[in-house]
Amino acid sequence: EIVMTQSPATLSVSPGERATLSCRASQSLSSNLAWYRQKPGQPPSLLIYGASTRATGIPARFSGSGSGTEFTLTISSLQSEDFEVYYCQQYDNWPLTFGGGTKLEIK
Amino acid sequence: EVQLLESGGGLVRPGGSLRLSCAASGFTFSSYAMSWVRQAPGKGLEWVADISGNDFSTHYADSVNGRFTISRDNSKDTLYLQMNSLRAEDTALYYCAKRTGNYGGNFDYWGQGTLVTVSS
Secondary structure, X not given: OOOEEEEOXXXXXXXXOOEEEEEEEEEEEOOOEEEEEEOOOOOOEEEEEOOOEEXXXXXXXXXXXXXXXXXXXXXXXXXXXXXXXXXXXXXXXXXXXXXXXXXXXXX | XXXXXXXXXXXXXXXXXXXXXXEEEOOOHHHOOEEEEEEOOOOOEEEEEEEOOOOOOEEEOOOOEOOEEEEEEOOOOEXXXXXXXXXXXXXXXXXXXXXXXXXXXXXXXXXXXXXXXXXX
16 A cells, blocks of 8 residues: 655644645555645545646646655745645555645744 | 535434435536545534546545445435444534545535534
8 A cells, every 4th residue: 555644744834924735655556646626515626636727717826846756846935725634645556645734834 | 507416414323324415417427536524513524435527436535435335326426424323423514525536536516514412
């Protein structure tokens, strides 16, 4: 099983600042890495797939990067609606696995 | 518009069974793999099971293998999850999620979820 480790668990950032979220895989992946966001009481929604491709309707302030075992989600200028939980997920191998999540909170 | 509507959740005793359904619309259901993903209260996401679009090949998480069965009826655009021998640790909100390919891909659409509570 590929273990996905996200860091930090909680990230405190001020609106307008940049946030960098990390996701590490226990073994090398191809580009089959996705990022999702989730607000309380709502299902997850897709942000990034293929490690770096924004999903339809996702603003340009969101960017994904990385390869191998190290992946990053960057939010260039945080808006109020961005303060939620973010998950990475690998779909390279069975079983499909998610990271434990990073909660982005207002500083 | 893609819609996924789960149903069938509820309160069940340990050792009991439950069958979840997910009614899909807005896309060609048989062309896409589908998964069940669960989220225990206050916890993260855990993938449970997956089924391919038209040859019905299945995969399961170790935590549910042998107890849960995923299936689909492409004539009814519906996904199912038969859950047997339920345990307290199966308590979670169960989402159905569409994948972007017939055999794989990321999740691009999610339902609102149905809550399963296993308790005596």
